[in-house]
Amino acid sequence: MTAVSDSGGLVDFDEALERFDPAMGLEVHVELNTVTKMFCGCRTEFGAEPNTQTCPTCLGLPGSLPVVNGKAVESAIRIGLALNCEIAEWCRFARKNYFYPDMPKNFQTSQYDEPIAFDGWTEVEINDGEGGVERFRIEIERAHMEEDTGKSLHVGGATGRIHGADYSLVDYNRAGIPLIEIVTKPITGTREKAPAVARAYVAALRDILLGLGVSDVRMEQGSLRCDVNLSLALAGSDKLGTRTETKNVNSLRSVERAARYEISRQAAILDAGESVLQETRHWHEDTGITTSGREKSDAEDYRYFPEPDLVPVAPSRPWVEELRGTLPEPPRERRARLQAVWGFADLEMRDVVAAGAIPVIEATVAAGTTPQAARKWWLSDLARRANEQGVELADLPISPEQVARVQTLVDEGALNDKLARQVIDGVVAGEGDPDAVVKARGLAIVSDEGALSEAVDRAIAANPDVADKIRDGKAAAAGALIGAVMKDMRGQADAGRVRELILEKLA
Amino acid sequence: MSAGSDLVRRSAADLADALASGETTSVELTRACLDRIAQVDGAVHAFLHVDAEGALAQAAASDARRAAGRPASALDGVPIAVKDVLATEGLPTTCGSRILEGWVPPYDATVVARLRAAGLPILGKTNMDEFAMGSSTEHSAYGPTHNPWDLDRIPGGSGGGSSAAVAAFEAPLAIGTDTGGSIRQPGAVTGTVGVKPTYGGVSRYGLVALANSLDQAGPVTRTVLDAALLHEVIGGHDPKDSTSIDAPLPALVEAARQGAAADLSGVRVGVVRELGGEGYQAGVQQRFDEAVQLLVGAGAEVVEVSCPSFVHALAAYYLIMPSEASSNLARFDAMRYGLRVLPETIDNPSAEEVMRATRDAGFGDEAKRRIILGTYALSSGYYEAYYGQAQKVRTLISRDFEAAFGQADVLVSPTAPTTAFPIGEKLDDPLAMYLNDIATIPANLAGVPGVSVPAGLAPEDGLPVGFQVLAPALADDRLYRVGAALEALLEKEWGRPLLGLDKLDHRIPEVTR
Amino acid sequence: MPEISRDEVAHLADLARIELSDAELDHLAPQLSVILESVASIAEVAAGDIPPTSHAVPLTNVFRADEPEPCLTAEQALSGAPASEQQRFAVPRILGDEQ
Ligand SMILES: [Mg+2]
């Protein structure tokens, strides 16, 4: 470990980019949403009681054998096709041999030099900072099939983390869940946009996977996990620098932050005339830094060889073409189509894309709102919340159907915007469905004309100057009175009706 | 001679008839086997675990099925011994290793499940070289098995427990597993019949792997017909084994019955030039040559065939097998099951330190040798030169077989180059030990089936000699036809089977356990 | 080919997670050298154009339907565990990377 990386020295991001060019490689592990595991018939449900979803095979018991889940192969091929990959005519599983307590066989059944999908690409868009969109083509090296490991709980020690723990407790429910590992080729030429491109790539991948319906892609549950490989080269040099591998960066925001952090950190090391250590690093969501993990040494020797318990996978071309026929519309075409259908301006659509809000808006519209209303909710209030909490829109504890219901209540005049926001608050806080929140918090608009009329009278009496102006025909002055009435009614009035009443009374 | 000792000497086919006719019951028969085990196993040490209670309960259930007129199979009620490398739910499974001492699997191997479904009471688990690594059963962590023909000699390996149990009349039937000859070579040196089926013909699910691409479970019996009956019970497609062949078994019992008529006209028998002669014990070669002449007498057309790549089979085998084994045995790490050794010198040791200490204490010498060898052969920089190259040799060996089977319907050779050697003789000379498998290994590398049939006793030492018959993949029926013919021809010459209680009983002291 | 050195055996034992004593290393290294010498001939046998055989019986595309089968109970799964706690396998402290 170098002195600079120890001391946590950082170079200002923009300054780092003056001297260095970043190159990135992104490795994404996607848990498929198959009903059963990769090589056995155990269920894959998230959150089951520990060690209740295991069998001799996924526990690695002596004598047990794997059998490939055909649906997982199908998903792997569809992912490959959606990423414009070649699909292998013939490929195999291999054993990756290394010891780790959460890996039951002490080898991972994976693919090595014969991945099922390879040589693909996908395109991502980021804001160019001037109101336009800049596109980057990301080359995909490979997508291959493998299996997940078990999950360890570290007991004792100060932090509950692995370091300093007294012992660990392992649950093998997750062991054997099918994973697709998607690896990019080095991404270069993105300069200061590298962090944004990294984020946009993972977001794009997530949308593609969601569209394919092959994974839940819930980053917070670990069904989509990202490793960010990053190296710096002297600006203008075409020689790649030494890279670090930051493991398990598990939100879009973190992908961007981790890339940014590594650029600043590595720049500081290089500026000090030291060399970057080739190592894995850990991302710390809370502090926004990476710390040193395991050094990648030549001693790491996985002794790959073809898995003798499995036979080769040789997808027939007709099967591949049949699967190609099941692919959803590609994201870019889909975006163009939805923009036309929704009638969004370019700028509006750009924000929607940047916020990753297409799927939630689509679902909200499907639940019965107008596109503009859906956009308004997801891109203002909810986007702010998601940002504050560092989660994705789709991961907020409110569903598109619930958002649509709130809007319906507004359209029906039962809520005004301010009340609607409070209802959203309640839903997000776990107080139940919108209707339940309205009831529990007593948020419905007061439709009692008598009460409203009295409140208007009180406001007129308290603001004689304003009332005079309105009487003189300055209807625009009504705003002040409306505000007073709304305050009096604690917001629970329909502002439109209040205005009508004021104008009636002062006509 | 008691009724029990009369029962234990009979063949499984014979016993099946006796059960069907009501002459005996499964409980009586099972008890006779258990009594015999109690008498002699202290000296033979064929069993690592005897499940008297379970076997008798299964026997009683079998008798109930018979009484109800619903036997589960032809062999319903005939007891069997199972090599300790197959997972048995509720019964210890150690693979002859300290590292699995006390492990009781929560599931049955498919072979075991099929035995249970067919109603064969399971007498117990038989001794073996640790994780099937050996040719003598001396590498068992629980002590060697002794050859019933001469207790100072090895019973072959790795399945010496199964072959000795059957040879010593402790069980009429047993299951073995054969990765490089572990069914056939023990068969040869104990005067029993051992069959390695076509790779993929018998499910490997629940067979604790030595070398996954070579392992196959198969019958260990005293007669060829018994082997066919057992093979039909355990064989056939299993969706839990991806390498299992999804095709019906050929008619094996029928082939054995046909062979017993000893008419081999029209059958072409190829003598493999590379498997015999130099390096083979004179008496072994003599009995082999005589047996070939008997086949000629029965109408077989004998040709000599050459398989030049077979000379590299041993080298390929000793790279592929340890490579696969080194990876298979990685799971024995003290985390989920089996032995856990805490190193004494370390305070609060880490998982890695516990793994190292446990694997040092839990594995024997031969397992360590092979793990290290396999780790070496797979490590980066050596893979192509070793594992990759060995896989190419496999291709060459398969091509040799293909060419030879173009000239002959079956191939024949001595099963093992020598008769049983004294216990301890080759224990610290791994290379000499490995040479025992020279004639059996090619079949494993190519996946073809093979049988070892007793061919008599070597004149110089009076110990059994095995005659090996090999057939093309999926043509296991040919083994039974030719094997049964040879058996019939030899027994006609001898006037009785090679193995007899009377012949062995003066050699095995009665030991009450 | 190969003389296998004592250091190399120690490195391999390390990869294979076996704590070998000095005596074991002394014993094993020469034995492994002899074995490796005996398999060395394999290098000359097969020329480049020979395809490797990984399986004797050539099968492809053996798949299982994505349909659940009964699992072991947690009790069965943990039945062989040297130690367990909270329905999980208790293992000594793990050094190295978090997965
Ligand atoms: Mg991977």
Ligand SMILES: [Zn+2]
């Ligand atoms: Zn499972």
